[in-house]
Amino acid sequence: MKHGRPARGVVLMGLVVLLALGGLAAVQFAESAVTARQRERETQLLWVGQQFRSALESYHRATPGPVKHLPVSLDELVRDSRFPSPVRHLRRIYADPMQPELPWGIVRRGNQIIGVYSQAEGEPLRRTAFAPGLESFEGATQYASWRFMFVPRASAAPASPAPQRNSPSTATSSAATP
Numbered sequence: 001m002k003h004g005r006p007a008r009g010v011v012l013m014g015l016v017v018l019l020a021l022g023g024l025a026a027v028q029f030a031e032s033a034v035t036a037r038q039r040e041r042e043t044q045l046l047w048v049g050q051q052f053r054s055a056l057e058s059y060h061r062a063t064p065g066p067v068k069h070l071p072v073s074l075d076e077l078v079r080d081s082r083f084p085s086p087v088r089h090l091r092r093i094y095a096d097p098m099q100p101e102l103p104w105g106i107v108r109r110g111n112q113i114i115g116v117y118s119q120a121e122g123e124p125l126r127r128t129a130f131a132p133g134l135e136s137f138e139g140a141t142q143y144a145s146w147r148f149m150f151v152p153r154a155s156a157a158p159a160s161p162a163p164q165r166n167s168p169s170t171a172t173s174s175a176a177t178p
Helices: 004-062 168-176
Strands: 105-109 112-117 147-149
Touching: 004 112, 004 147
Parallel strands: none
Antiparallel strands: 105 112, 112 147
């Protein structure tokens, strides 16, 4: 009677199944760890981006006089030397949490900075449920679409346009229009 051989085959098969299950569990754990790390970096990106946006607004509001300006470099947010004592609108220039070795992408209006964005490639995991003011990020397919901007309001326009007198040429052209 051979009792040893069938038992060895079952044990071997059990070890193979156990190793396969262990490998699957390790892959699942690694994938969830990568996803958790990406979610954490996205949360950091949202926080840092809001810091830049707030600093741009602070810089704009601190500009003396009626004509307001925005900085021409990010360094001006850290050390605003327009005043006798330098003002700090931002504690430091934060690194991009998604890709720290890349510089921030800059959004400009003329030579003034109105925003920043991450130059990291990749697709965001987060697509919905953004904080107020960040609704434009919903459905974005790349991090560069997450633009943290402060766009100053245009100077207030008159509440109603000034009345215009009808000149003979205006009266004729308006009468000809159906």
